[in-house]
Amino acid sequence: MAAKGESRFGYVPVTDLAMRSGFYLTGAGWELIAPHEPYPQPTHPDMYSFNWLIGRTLPEYQLNYIHKGRGP
Numbered sequence: 001m002a003a004k005g006e007s008r009f010g011y012v013p014v015t016d017l018a019m020r021s022g023f024y025l026t027g028a029g030w031e032l033i034a035p036h037e038p039y040p041q042p043t044h045p046d047m048y049s050f051n052w053l054i055g056r057t058l059p060e061y062q063l064n065y066i067h068k069g070r071g072p
Contacts, residue, residue, distance in 0.1 A: 007031035
């Protein structure tokens with residue numbers, strides 16, 4: 001069983017050929033986020049940081065699956 005705050009994720013270098021295909025993977029993984037913990041965890045690249053006052057715009061589509069619990 002995963003421990004609180006445990007995660008496994010990785011980011012994939014995207015080649016020009018992959019970008020031209022129009023559909024490619026940039027990263028994959030999972031995180032166990034306990035209530036009131038920051039999301040995303042600070043171990044992700046800076047571009048994924050989120051601030052409720054500023055927001056964020058990502059240069060990609062994301063698929064997020066929430067297995068249990070809910071967002072804010």
